[in-house]
Amino acid sequence: MSKPKILVTNDDGITAPGIRALVSFMNEIGDVTVVAPNSPQSGKGHAITINSTLTFEEITLEGPQRDYSLSGTPVDCVKFALDKILDYKPDLVVSGINHGANNSINVIYSGTMSAAVEAGVEGLQAIGFSLLDYNWDADFSQSKEFIQDIVRKILANPLPQGIVLNVNIPKLPAEEIKGIRVCKQADAKWEENFDERINPHGKKYYWLTGYFNNMDSSPDADENALSNGYVSVVPVKFDLTAYEYIDVLKKSLE
Amino acid sequence: MSKPKILVTNDDGITAPGIRALVSFMNEIGDVTVVAPNSPQSGKGHAITINSTLTFEEITLEGPQRDYSLSGTPVDCVKFALDKILDYKPDLVVSGINHGANNSINVIYSGTMSAAVEAGVEGLQAIGFSLLDYNWDADFSQSKEFIQDIVRKILANPLPQGIVLNVNIPKLPAEEIKGIRVCKQADAKWEENFDERINPHGKKYYWLTGYFNNMDSSPDADENALSNGYVSVVPVKFDLTAYEYIDVLKKSLE
Numbered sequence: 297m298s299k300p301k302i303l304v305t306n307d308d309g310i311t312a313p314g315i316r317a318l319v320s321f322m323n324e325i326g327d328v329t330v331v332a333p334n335s336p337q338s339g340k341g342h343a344i345t346i347n348s349t350l351t352f353e354e355i356t357l358e359g360p361q362r363d364y365s366l367s368g369t370p371v372d373c374v375k376f377a378l379d380k381i382l383d384y385k386p387d388l389v390v391s392g393i394n395h396g397a398n399n400s401i402n403v404i405y406s407g408t409m410s411a412a413v414e415a416g417v418e419g420l421q422a423i424g425f426s427l428l429d430y431n432w433d434a435d436f437s438q439s440k441e442f443i444q445d446i447v448r449k450i451l452a453n454p455l456p457q458g459i460v461l462n463v464n465i466p467k468l469p470a471e472e473i474k475g476i477r478v479c480k481q482a483d484a485k486w487e488e489n490f491d492e493r494i495n496p497h498g499k500k501y502y503w504l505t506g507y508f509n510n511m512d513s514s515p516d517a518d519e520n521a522l523s524n525g526y527v528s529v530v531p532v533k534f535d536l537t538a539y540e541y542i543d544v545l546k547k548s549l550e
Numbered sequence: 551m552s553k554p555k556i557l558v559t560n561d562d563g564i565t566a567p568g569i570r571a572l573v574s575f576m577n578e579i580g581d582v583t584v585v586a587p588n589s590p591q592s593g594k595g596h597a598i599t600i601n602s603t604l605t606f607e608e609i610t611l612e613g614p615q616r617d618y619s620l621s622g623t624p625v626d627c628v629k630f631a632l633d634k635i636l637d638y639k640p641d642l643v644v645s646g647i648n649h650g651a652n653n654s655i656n657v658i659y660s661g662t663m664s665a666a667v668e669a670g671v672e673g674l675q676a677i678g679f680s681l682l683d684y685n686w687d688a689d690f691s692q693s694k695e696f697i698q699d700i701v702r703k704i705l706a707n708p709l710p711q712g713i714v715l716n717v718n719i720p721k722l723p724a725e726e727i728k729g730i731r732v733c734k735q736a737d738a739k740w741e742e743n744f745d746e747r748i749n750p751h752g753k754k755y756y757w758l759t760g761y762f763n764n765m766d767s768s769p770d771a772d773e774n775a776l777s778n779g780y781v782s783v784v785p786v787k788f789d790l791t792a793y794e795y796i797d798v799l800k801k802s803l804e
Contacts, residue, residue: 341596341625342658349755350744371595371659375758379742401671403790404596404664405625417655417739446803453802458737459792478799480791483712485671488633490604501603504629516796531792531799536657537734538713538785542770545732545785548707549700 300326300387300451303415305373307337307394307407310355310365314393317436318425319361321443322390325451328361329386331377333370333407338396340407342414343369350376370411378418388451389415392425393436393443399426399464399518399528400482400510409462413534416460421450423460428522429467438470442527446476455531462530466522477526482517484510554580554641554705557669559627561591561648561661564609564619568647571690572679573615575697576644579705582615583640585631587624587661592650594661596668597623604630624665632672642705643669646679647690647697653680653718653772653782654736654764663716667788670714675704677714682776683721692724696781700730709785716784720776731780736771738764 302322306315310332322328331352345368352366364381366373374389391411398406408424415422425443427434446463455461462481466473487509490502510519518528556576560569564586576582585606599622606620618635620627628643645665652660662678669676679697681688700717709715716735720727745757764773772782 336601339598339600341594341598341664343595343597344593344659344758346593346758347590349747349757351753351755372758375742376744376756379744380746380756401788404667404671404788405598410595410658413658417658419739449802456795459795476803478796478803480793480796481789483789485673488629490630490633492634493603499605501605502630502634503603504598504600504626529799529803530790531795532790533792534655534658534790535735535737536784536786536788536790538787539734541710541713541785542732542734545783548703549730549732549783 370407394426479518482519624661648680736773737766
């Protein structure tokens, strides 16, 4: 049986420790190609590059995989890989491991998850992985067992069309992680607090800052599974239609 | 009764004809503040600015509204308006009128719709408007009646928490538009075809191009309502959880 073909991308950039860890885990499972941004792309959501151009180069990094560095966003990487780099449809697209949480509402801001969603739109199996540790030198080793387990199970039992997975891993030693929980996206939001500063020329400028406000106490919310020491898995879809509200709206608008 | 407070933004930039048309329509309904990008931000999806800073300035444009130009993305504009410019919660946030279609899968790439979604995340009533005409000098006048009608109805009957509207308007004279149809997001995708060129220094570079592939023939899909001459309205939610697949996934992953 031939090895599964796996495309790896991320949003922290091709040399980030998180993607290198993911590549090493995937090299034990399949035939790996990496197409990832040449610079950090955190918070880029589902951005695509339409008003400027892209360049790419093959680079040499440790391991048997092929590595391509692209001057675009995570979503650009998926689109470009499928059109210009791969001459086959990969069996799986994995994105990450993100340095930091992408659970709850973060799914819509996240370049990591947008790459996975884009792969889903393209009709491919896709999973985004994130570790709840923003440090560049975070320890990704405890993720290995869970990531490989989830990947093997999805390769064996593919997701239906229109669904990708959002996997978040708590910042805990492997022996303290209690297992995997399939969850819903917690109802939460960021409360903004732009930090105002004055530049050397006397003009005001602002940094986006804020705090995360979890408004969801239900035990099946990803935020709560993570707080309780579980790896959270949320099935994510990109048909955003609120079907349950169509009939109400028909009465008021048509 | 005081006039409703309306925040207007877009992704084509604060001076685009589409947003100026929307501002003029909203000035007849409410008390309008504009916080919009100082440069084109098409295709920016739900991107936020976290690795650089933002500046803004108040500018003077025709009309009674206040206009603030921000150096960020559409989502930044909503966040910044709520934290630093408005000292109240607006009754409604409208985004657009986008120069070009945002129906179907375009909802996830669109800066226009991401601004509306961000307002929804913030707990506000929000609508994104797009005209199926990419021309800078498109005729937005036929949109007026439909946009004002939808806005007045939503102000009178607010949407439930967690839902915003994606409104697309066909490129037709007013008398040929058949009415409003509440729809689902059509199942469609872009088929990429990156255009390869050679720069003056001999290096390859690429433009993202592609064609839109509608795979959805159901009459309630927005793509089909638009083709048939209707204004399409899709209720959009930002809880991306595929609830229907949670139980299946629990059996295979937990």
